[in-house]
Amino acid sequence: MKYSYCGLSGLQLPVISLGLWHNFGFNDNFDEAKKMICYAFEKGVTHFDLANNYGPPPGSSETNFGKILKENLDSHRDEIIISSKAGHLMWPGPYGDGSSRKNLMASINQSLKRTGLEYFDIFYSHRYDGVTPVEETMQALIDIVKQGKALYIGISKYPPEEAKQAMSFLRKQHVPCLIFQDKYSMLHRKPEEEIFDIVEKEQTGFIGFSPLAQGLLSDKYLNEIPPTSRAANPDGFLKREEVTQKIVSIVRQLNIIANERQQSLAQMALAWVLRRDVVTSVIVGTSSIEQLQNNLKTIDNISFNDNELKRIDSILEGAAQ
Numbered sequence: 001m002k003y004s005y006c007g008l009s010g011l012q013l014p015v016i017s018l019g020l021w022h023n024f025g026f027n028d029n030f031d032e033a034k035k036m037i038c039y040a041f042e043k044g045v046t047h048f049d050l051a052n053n054y055g056p057p058p059g060s061s062e063t064n065f066g067k068i069l070k071e072n073l074d075s076h077r078d079e080i081i082i083s084s085k086a087g088h089l090m091w092p093g094p095y096g097d098g099s100s101r102k103n104l105m106a107s108i109n110q111s112l113k114r115t116g117l118e119y120f121d122i123f124y125s126h127r128y129d130g131v132t133p134v135e136e137t138m139q140a141l142i143d144i145v146k147q148g149k150a151l152y153i154g155i156s157k158y159p160p161e162e163a164k165q166a167m168s169f170l171r172k173q174h175v176p177c178l179i180f181q182d183k184y185s186m187l188h189r190k191p192e193e194e195i196f197d198i199v200e201k202e203q204t205g206f207i208g209f210s211p212l213a214q215g216l217l218s219d220k221y222l223n224e225i226p227p228t229s230r231a232a233n234p235d236g237f238l239k240r241e242e243v244t245q246k247i248v249s250i251v252r253q254l255n256i257i258a259n260e261r262q263q264s265l266a267q268m269a270l271a272w273v274l275r276r277d278v279v280t281s282v283i284v285g286t287s288s289i290e291q292l293q294n295n296l297k298t299i300d301n302i303s304f305n306d307n308e309l310k311r312i313d314s315i316l317e318g319a320a321q
């Protein structure tokens, strides 16, 4: 595994991190989840990404992760970076959602209890809710660090203006933003517009989520929607109607380049995200040990020549139209 520093901090993350949004809840195969987490750690994936609401049901990924950690990796806690987040709907009423101090403080206590951890390595505000003052949310994150419940803090999916405001507030309070987490893949290039400039200027880390566009950027949808895929799973966030003819045609063209590079399309998609220096790590999701094995081979070839990048850009321009 390769490791990369999070901006100006002293913390290194593996360039490939494992996310537990899907496939690790009570509705999923526990034995496979255990195998994936243990295999990942064995291969140097030292970073696992959670959130309070991951499951389904919400909370169950944290519970399962805590159990797997305790039963298999307990003595390795100091070798592992565990992140969690609060900000999306988690419990009923006005305090179970959003970015208020009340929600974050209650949520981290619940997440610590579910996982059985003494602290998280990174705790995120999962989103800007459009109402709560950025200062209120950031002060809650600072206090979480001061209470010893998290070592570092980050923000996820903040719009550019609010991201700048948050990073500046945190810097002035001497608890800098460690990392910005945002969706980034060949099919979603929005961070290139403004967020990368902000991250570079603030010298924080950047971690990209859904680098495979939830599986679209793999060879799985080239011919059909397989019954075991996320798009076919009623619990899956990817909907059947998102697997459009246009996307399939783009993915087929990308697959030709991946074949020429002698790597799988998933590997090329992960390498493409990692081609930018501003990207510290990608958080990949996997539903089987075979997918994880395939994805980890990405690091054997993460460089692109100019011609490959130009061809990929021109295929992706078709996606944007």
Ligand SMILES: NC(=O)c1ccc[n+]([C@@H]2O[C@H](COP(=O)([O-])OP(=O)(O)OC[C@H]3O[C@@H](n4cnc5c(N)ncnc54)[C@H](OP(=O)(O)O)[C@@H]3O)[C@@H](O)[C@H]2O)c1
Pocket: 018, 019, 020, 021, 022, 023, 049, 050, 126, 156, 157, 181, 182, 208, 209, 210, 211, 212, 213, 214, 215, 216, 218, 219, 220, 228, 229, 230, 231, 266, 283, 284, 285, 286, 287, 288, 290, 291, 292, 294, 295
């Ligand atoms: N901050 C946020 O708001 C936010 C939002 C979303 C995600 N995240 C984080 O990012 C993580 C990753 O998100 P994601 O699961 O959407 O990532 P992704 O890597 O884009 O998609 C993962 C899915 O792609 C398929 N896949 C993976 N490797 C494959 C391979 N080699 N061949 C074929 N199919 C493959 C699997 O789906 P199948 O089930 O079809 O096999 C897998 O579950 C999450 O777990 C979470 O930690 C954060």
